[in-house]
Amino acid sequence: MKEKAKILDQEGISRAITRIAHEIIEKNKGTAGLCVIGIRNRGVYIAQRIAECIKKIEGKEIETGALDITLYRDDLALASGQPRVRKTEIDFDINEKNLVLVDDVLYTGRTIRAALDALIDLGRPRSIQLAVLVDRGHRELPIRADFVGKNIPTSNKESVEVCLQESDGSEEVLIAERQ
Amino acid sequence: MSILIKGGRVIDPENKIDAKLDILVEGNKISKVAKNIQAQEATIIDADNKIVAPGIIDMHVHLRQPGREDKETVATATLAAAKGGVTTVLAMPNTQPAMDCPEGVRLLQEIIKKDAKVNVLICGTITKGRLGEELSDIAALKKSGVYAISDDGCSVDSDELMLEALKKAKQAGLLTICHSEDKKLSGKGVINLGFNSTRLGLRGISNESEYKRVRRDIELAKKAASAVHIAHVSCRESVEIIAQAKKTGIKVTCETAPHYFTLTEDALLGYDTNMKMNPPLRSKKDLMAIKQGLKDGTIDVIASDHAPHTENEKDIEFERAEFGVVGLETELSAGINELLAKGVLDWPGLVEKYCLNPAKILGLEAGRLAKGTPADIIIVSDQEPWVVDKQNLVSKSKNSAFLGYSLKGAVDYTICKGQVVYKR
Amino acid sequence: MAWTKKDLLGLEYLSPEEIELILDTAESFKEVSTREIKKVPALRGKTAVNLFYEPSTRTRVSFEVAAKRLSADVINIATETSSVRKGETLIDTGKNIQALKADIIIMRHNYSGAANMLARALDISVVNAGDGWHEHPTQALLDIFTLKEKLGKIKGLNVAIVGDIAHSRVARSNIWGLTKLGANVTLCAPEMLLPVGIELTGAKTSSNIDEVLKKADAVNVLRMQFERDEGTAFPEQLDYFKKFGITEERLAKAKKDVVVMHPGPINRGIEMSSEVADGKNSVILEQVTNGIAVRMAVLFLVSQAREAKNEHID
Numbered sequence A: 001m002k003e004k005a006k007i008l009d010q011e012g013i014s015r016a017i018t019r020i021a022h023e024i025i026e027k028n029k030g031t032a033g034l035c036v037i038g039i040r041n042r043g044v045y046i047a048q049r050i051a052e053c054i055k056k057i058e059g060k061e062i063e064t065g066a067l068d069i070t071l072y073r074d075d076l077a078l079a080s081g082q083p084r085v086r087k088t089e090i091d092f093d094i095n096e097k098n099l100v101l102v103d104d105v106l107y108t109g110r111t112i113r114a115a116l117d118a119l120i121d122l123g124r125p126r127s128i129q130l131a132v133l134v135d136r137g138h139r140e141l142p143i144r145a146d147f148v149g150k151n152i153p154t155s156n157k158e159s160v161e162v163c164l165q166e167s168d169g170s171e172e173v174l175i176a177e178r179q
Numbered sequence B: 001m002s003i004l005i006k007g008g009r010v011i012d013p014e015n016k017i018d019a020k021l022d023i024l025v026e027g028n029k030i031s032k033v034a035k036n037i038q039a040q041e042a043t044i045i046d047a048d049n050k051i052v053a054p055g056i057i058d059m060h061v062h063l064r065q066p067g068r069e070d071k072e073t074v075a076t077a078t079l080a081a082a083k084g085g086v087t088t089v090l091a092m093p094n095t096q097p098a099m100d101c102p103e104g105v106r107l108l109q110e111i112i113k114k115d116a117k118v119n120v121l122i123c124g125t126i127t128k129g130r131l132g133e134e135l136s137d138i139a140a141l142k143k144s145g146v147y148a149i150s151d152d153g154c155s156v157d158s159d160e161l162m163l164e165a166l167k168k169a170k171q172a173g174l175l176t177i178c179h180s181e182d183k184k185l186s187g188k189g190v191i192n193l194g195f196n197s198t199r200l201g202l203r204g205i206s207n208e209s210e211y212k213r214v215r216r217d218i219e220l221a222k223k224a225a226s227a228v229h230i231a232h233v234s235c236r237e238s239v240e241i242i243a244q245a246k247k248t249g250i251k252v253t254c255e256t257a258p259h260y261f262t263l264t265e266d267a268l269l270g271y272d273t274n275m276k277m278n279p280p281l282r283s284k285k286d287l288m289a290i291k292q293g294l295k296d297g298t299i300d301v302i303a304s305d306h307a308p309h310t311e312n313e314k315d316i317e318f319e320r321a322e323f324g325v326v327g328l329e330t331e332l333s334a335g336i337n338e339l340l341a342k343g344v345l346d347w348p349g350l351v352e353k354y355c356l357n358p359a360k361i362l363g364l365e366a367g368r369l370a371k372g373t374p375a376d377i378i379i380v381s382d383q384e385p386w387v388v389d390k391q392n393l394v395s396k397s398k399n400s401a402f403l404g405y406s407l408k409g410a411v412d413y414t415i416c417k418g419q420v421v422y423k424r
Numbered sequence C: 001m002a003w004t005k006k007d008l009l010g011l012e013y014l015s016p017e018e019i020e021l022i023l024d025t026a027e028s029f030k031e032v033s034t035r036e037i038k039k040v041p042a043l044r045g046k047t048a049v050n051l052f053y054e055p056s057t058r059t060r061v062s063f064e065v066a067a068k069r070l071s072a073d074v075i076n077i078a079t080e081t082s083s084v085r086k087g088e089t090l091i092d093t094g095k096n097i098q099a100l101k102a103d104i105i106i107m108r109h110n111y112s113g114a115a116n117m118l119a120r121a122l123d124i125s126v127v128n129a130g131d132g133w134h135e136h137p138t139q140a141l142l143d144i145f146t147l148k149e150k151l152g153k154i155k156g157l158n159v160a161i162v163g164d165i166a167h168s169r170v171a172r173s174n175i176w177g178l179t180k181l182g183a184n185v186t187l188c189a190p191e192m193l194l195p196v197g198i199e200l201t202g203a204k205t206s207s208n209i210d211e212v213l214k215k216a217d218a219v220n221v222l223r224m225q226f227e228r229d230e231g232t233a234f235p236e237q238l239d240y241f242k243k244f245g246i247t248e249e250r251l252a253k254a255k256k257d258v259v260v261m262h263p264g265p266i267n268r269g270i271e272m273s274s275e276v277a278d279g280k281n282s283v284i285l286e287q288v289t290n291g292i293a294v295r296m297a298v299l300f301l302v303s304q305a306r307e308a309k310n311e312h313i314d
Helices: A010-028 A042-058 A110-122 B074-084 B102-115 B138-144 B159-172 B195-200 B207-224 B236-247 B258-262 B284-296 B331-340 B347-362 C016-034 C057-069 C081-086 C090-099 C114-121 C137-151 C169-180 C209-215 C237-244 C248-252 C284-313
Strands: A005-008 A034-039 A063-067 A098-106 A127-135 A147-151 A158-163 A172-177 B002-012 B017-026 B029-034 B043-046 B051-054 B056-061 B086-091 B119-124 B148-150 B175-178 B228-230 B252-256 B377-387 B406-416 B419-423 C047-052 C073-078 C104-109 C125-131 C158-162 C184-188 C204-206 C218-221 C259-261
Touching: A005 A010, A005 A127, A005 A147, A010 A034, A010 A042, A010 A127, A010 A147, A010 A172, A034 A042, A034 A110, A042 A063, A042 A098, A042 A127, A063 A110, A098 A110, A098 A158, A110 A127, A127 A158, B002 B029, B002 B347, B002 B377, B051 B347, B056 B074, B056 B331, B056 B347, B074 B086, B074 B102, B074 B406, B074 B419, B086 B347, B086 B406, B102 B119, B102 B138, B119 B138, B138 B159, B159 B175, B159 B207, B175 B207, B207 B228, B207 B236, B236 B252, B236 B284, B252 B284, B258 B284, B258 B331, B284 B331, B284 B347, B331 B347, B331 B377, B331 B406, C016 C057, C016 C137, C016 C169, C016 C284, C047 C057, C047 C090, C057 C073, C057 C104, C057 C125, C057 C137, C057 C284, C090 C104, C090 C114, C104 C114, C104 C284, C114 C125, C125 C137, C125 C284, C137 C169, C137 C218, C137 C259, C137 C284, C158 C169, C158 C209, C169 C184, C184 C209, C204 C209, C209 C248, C259 C284
Parallel strands: A034 A063, A034 A098, A098 A127, A127 A147, B002 B043, B002 B051, B056 B086, B086 B119, B119 B148, B148 B175, B175 B228, B228 B252, C047 C073, C047 C104, C104 C125, C158 C184, C158 C218, C184 C204, C218 C259
Antiparallel strands: A005 A172, A158 A172, B002 B017, B017 B029, B051 B377, B377 B406, B406 B419
């Protein structure tokens, strides 16, 4: 891996999440029927932070959940290194909810496709919106995010690495040349 | 036509020879054993750096003919024998029909005359059909030319009948060979009884089922004042019982097979049906006792218990697979690897177990390399490695316990009755 | 840690880490069965064949449900051994199933080692659903999964296995699995039903059920099969119940929260009384539920390993 460039630092991440929280409230006209569900792993932490922000702003708890999409991946057979199946933890009814799906990086769109299939197996939300910390482009499916922390134009040769305190012990978004 | 074997290390324990000598073969006999023999007309075989020994006399071979020619025939088994350095085999009588009457023996003799590449001696049955119910006509069998009797694969359960058989065999001047197994004790067992049979979920065969019958057979031999030869000894208690009997002067001899001094029950852990034989591969302790018995002379003979089976009979569920392994082509190499290389026996010791002692027990002239003895000779490269695989086995069946093994010791020439019957 | 084995044949040759991986994966799969739509597409387009040479409704159905919840297609082949004896060999049957492009064979067989033999002969995955007296790995895994769920851990637990150990594949798999994960296993049976050398697995043996129950955190009660005739003299049913049957009186002297398990089907009044089978300590039906999650995990892991291997070859 070549020298990494820092795209977002701790404050940058924090500002992006706060802005997303505001936009979610604005778009949904409050928190009624609102819930956020993160895609494992890092999406879950970002979803929790968004929920905290919304609570600070609106003073209301919203429901959060964690979604594991391993079993819905279209590249299960091709996956290099065995994906570990983790638990989906959504202990509330998603029917008729305005559901915000959260992930760290939006790239080909295939993860989101898998997540949509997984969610639809769990119920019929009124709407599903998508929030991502980073959108790096190169979509392979007709999918776009409703809320984006930062758009980062990248080449296919680059990799985007999101580090969060909960999973990685630091707070930053890095971009690097893949070898 | 004469053959001159030059410069090999000639081993003949009977005549206490272990030296670099030449051997001249004329006709079907050895005519001279000496240094620097000159013979203008003879075909010369250079045996420099090689072992020159008597051909192996294998006392326990299943030719499967007549009856199961799909497994093996006289022709294919004797081809395998020649390749393995075996110049005489004793054909076990569990053919179909069993060798329980002179007519059967004559039929087999015809086939042997036509097809055999090495000497084949016939063993008759003790009882008719090997059923343990009625004695065969032992005197008639002797007359027809059998060298021993055995109910191979079965033991005569009745003490009275077995005693009678031993007496009759003695009268007829025949050796009695015992498959010593109490089937009431071994039951439906398929591998050695112990931790491995427990972890594999297979029924076990106890040492007891062997040694109790060994003890009985020896006691009956003592009563009948007859000689008895115990086949395929596999466990430590049997070795001990035989050692004790020998000390008290009972005329008992015995054999073991290469798998019992090479492999243990641990070879069964993958359910390999080529490791399934009867008696079964035993524990490490038993293997050590077998080696000790070979070293101290309790065990007289190494025989292959060559038991060919088709793939159809082996490539099935373990419990349904047939018992037995082929061994003619690997028996000498196994001895070189496990006994010679590990210091259990030296070359004269090996020749005793494979050649001289079987000759003495069966009353044969072969098994020695002296002037006037039959020209049954093998020339061996005892350091030459080879890998046992299905492709290089010439036996009709490939059910070897040593598949995939790299063994040292290859036979370069097998000479039987003065003819080269195998050349590597 | 990645799963690398194309087959699951037994627990004897698995590492503690591999067993933990199956249990952890099963935990994730358990959630699927709680959904309205109890199905995930992980094995969509894959074919699993239930090849059963011994009648077994519950194991076969459990595997079938597990495979279907993973979206695999399931084909059931039930064969009487007697007709197979006359017909094609096991390996031929297996190769035919492989030629149909099936992905997994789930096999129950009355001969020990049959699954090992089939796995060696085939490239597709073989999952052992019980072979002779040898192993029944998914049963043991679901027993251990249930124990871990109930008691929070396996390490250090005192687990008693009661019944016909000698002829039990469930016992063997449980012994390997539990001892590898650090449990103290005691086998409790009449002397003649304890097989030779079983203590070399690390398990202890006893013929005194009351003593064993005193210390036990869990007791796994095996099904007594009196109909089996193997030349062994089996104890009289009533006599067995008196000496080894798990009754309320016996349990009263055990730890209050002792977990009572049974692989089923239960012989009520022979190895266990009805009151115990239906009582508060019994987790028998939870075992059945957990069986689905464990089997889903196994089917998923073996097919993943096989895909990875095939890719490697290409």
